[in-house]
Amino acid sequence: MSTPSKFDTIVIGAGPAGSAASAILAEHGLRVLVLEREKFPRYHIGESLLPFTCFPLKRLGLFEKMRHSAFVKKYSVQFVSPSGKASQPFYFSTRYETDVAQTWQVLRSEFDQLLMENARTKGATILEETTVQELIQEDGRTLGVRARKKSGELIEFRAPMTLDCSGREAFVPTRLNWRIREPKLNKVAVWTYYRGALRDAGVDGGATTVAYVPEKGWFWYIPQHNEMISVGVVAEGKYLTREGVREPKEIFIREIGQNQWIKDHLAGGTQVGSYHLTSEYSFRSRYSASEGLLLAGDSFGFLDPVFSSGVMLALKSGTMAADAIQAAFEAQDFSAERFTEYSRVLREGLENMRKLVYAFYDPNFSFRKLTNKYPEMAGPITDCLSGDVNKDFSALYAAVAESAEVPEPLSYGFPLLRNTAEASCA
Numbered sequence: 437m438s439t440p441s442k443f444d445t446i447v448i449g450a451g452p453a454g455s456a457a458s459a460i461l462a463e464h465g466l467r468v469l470v471l472e473r474e475k476f477p478r479y480h481i482g483e484s485l486l487p488f489t490c491f492p493l494k495r496l497g498l499f500e501k502m503r504h505s506a507f508v509k510k511y512s513v514q515f516v517s518p519s520g521k522a523s524q525p526f527y528f529s530t531r532y533e534t535d536v537a538q539t540w541q542v543l544r545s546e547f548d549q550l551l552m553e554n555a556r557t558k559g560a561t562i563l564e565e566t567t568v569q570e571l572i573q574e575d576g577r578t579l580g581v582r583a584r585k586k587s588g589e590l591i592e593f594r595a596p597m598t599l600d601c602s603g604r605e606a607f608v609p610t611r612l613n614w615r616i617r618e619p620k621l622n623k624v625a626v627w628t629y630y631r632g633a634l635r636d637a638g639v640d641g642g643a644t645t646v647a648y649v650p651e652k653g654w655f656w657y658i659p660q661h662n663e664m665i666s667v668g669v670v671a672e673g674k675y676l677t678r679e680g681v682r683e684p685k686e687i688f689i690r691e692i693g694q695n696q697w698i699k700d701h702l703a704g705g706t707q708v709g710s711y712h713l714t715s716e717y718s719f720r721s722r723y724s725a726s727e728g729l730l731l732a733g734d735s736f737g738f739l740d741p742v743f744s745s746g747v748m749l750a751l752k753s754g755t756m757a758a759d760a761i762q763a764a765f766e767a768q769d770f771s772a773e774r775f776t777e778y779s780r781v782l783r784e785g786l787e788n789m790r791k792l793v794y795a796f797y798d799p800n801f802s803f804r805k806l807t808n809k810y811p812e813m814a815g816p817i818t819d820c821l822s823g824d825v826n827k828d829f830s831a832l833y834a835a836v837a838e839s840a841e842v843p844e845p846l847s848y849g850f851p852l853l854r855n856t857a858e859a860s861c862a
């Protein structure tokens with residue numbers, strides 16, 4: 437049967453944001469088309485979940501499936517100094533009930549397939565190997581998209597709403613020149629996988645470890661199922677490429693020597709597959725929405741991954757976007773203004789996390805020093821690190837500001853209102 441060309445909403449991308457949004461939109465009874473460039477299961481980075489993914493996963497009806505999955509259970513995060521000294525792990529159970537106190541380390545190929553199949557089961561039409569090429573716009577209003585199938589055929593789809601969930605490639609911000617990079621968080625990441633490397637004992641076996649290298653660079657060490665460990669290093673490009681070393685493998689192997697804990701843990705394992713590199717780092721979109729068009733997940737904003745916030749924010753923004761679109765259908769109003777509250781909540785969460793990311797990279801800041809001086813700040817820090825990002829953290833950031841730069845919120849990322857568009861065209 438051929439795919440119809442008219443829908444209520446077109447979703448670009450079937451990552452966590454796109455699949456979450458399309459599942460909820462379908463549940464709302466809307467006709468949803470998801471266009472995904474890849475054939476699933478496909479590889480993706482972003483493997484450590486935060487405790488607060490619990491809520492979107494419950495909303496999507498996937499929490500029980502996750503509980504019975506093979507994914508490694510994550511109960512804590514720990515920080516390790518370059519000399520190899522590990523902090524006391526931050527156990528989520530010190531602050532939350534059971535369902536939130538444990539989350540997972542996932543293989544994204546499997547996790548994203550689960551999310552996508554869930555959307556399909558709920559009624560979304562999903563076309564894989566179909567790449568969105570351009571937006572169809574008229575008088576500032578988005579009417580649909582043109583996409584290319586694997587066969588090369590160009591097809592056109594129309595809908596009152598288009599939702600961009602295309603990830604860090606940021607289809608809409610790139611095409612409309614809305615993508616603004618954040619120079620202070622301009623890092624490079626190099627990563628690979630090890631089989632059979634050391635895992636800590638018992639409940640700590642699934643912990644995320646953040647292990648420092650000099651100049652505020654850091655390793656992630658994420659235990660996965662099938663005996664695999666995901667391990668990567670993130671730092672300023674000029675640090676990682678010092679002395680002219682540019683090959684990802686050479687960079688990675690040299691950096692192992694910069695942290696004794698990483699060196700010891702990898703010693704008994706075998707490196708598997710290729711070395712990955714990315715230098716496309718933190719950015720935010722100038723706008724979150726325009727008439728008939730909305731952004732969710734990384735496409736709206738990508739934040740440095742040090743606190744593993746990306747998938748939680750993608751699932752949360754995907755579900756929020758679906759509810760905002762449903763409300764737009766009820767009102768038969770697809771103007772950008774409709775998405776003002778959605779954008780406020782999204783920006784608030786990103787800004788709260790961004791402040792902690794800035795502190796992490798500030799040479800004068802340390803979690804230990806802060807909690808020694810203000811023990812009562814351990815709670816708000818755990819909340820932010822767990823993904824409970826939409827709350828008032830002003831006391832925490834007043835304390836952080838004593839030792840580190842706390843950035844002002846970015847001045848953009850709001851809906852593109854009609855009068856703004858007209859003013860900027862004048």
Ligand SMILES: Cc1cc2nc3c(=O)[nH]c(=O)nc-3n(C[C@H](O)[C@H](O)[C@H](O)COP(=O)(O)OP(=O)(O)OC[C@H]3O[C@@H](n4cnc5c(N)ncnc54)[C@H](O)[C@@H]3O)c2cc1C
Nearest residue numbers: 449451452453473482484568603733734741744746747750
């Ligand atoms: C080095 C690194 C480490 C990270 N570690 C973590 C971590 O530990 N934990 C965490 O939570 N997050 C982590 N992240 C972030 C995480 O990867 C993202 O935040 C998350 O994948 C965002 O989900 P999304 O649905 O917005 O986009 P994506 O997961 O990127 O999905 C976008 C989808 O859109 C498709 N697409 C793109 N363009 C088109 C097009 N034109 N037409 C059709 N389809 C298209 C893509 O194929 C893709 O399937 C990390 C990121 C990096 C770079």
